Amino acid sequence: MELTAGRIYTVRLCSGELRRWRFDGQDGRGFAWWHDVDTGMGFSEAGLLYAWELLQEDEDGG
Structure with a gap:
């Protein structure tokens, strides 16, 4: 996934x-x-200081 500056993404932390x-x-x-x-x-x-995973770009895109 190519990231776009100014866009909002959902991430999952290791927790x-x-x-x-x-x-x-x-x-x-x-x-x-x-x-x-x-x-x-x-x-x-x-x-x-923790692991995380990029899940998706938010629908509203920020």
């Missing part, structure tokens, strides 16, 4: 919890940046 994350794009080092829609927190994939 089984489903979250909605907006993909903010990649930085100059190639790290993908995300924004948790529910918590308002931004983060890069390099800083995640």
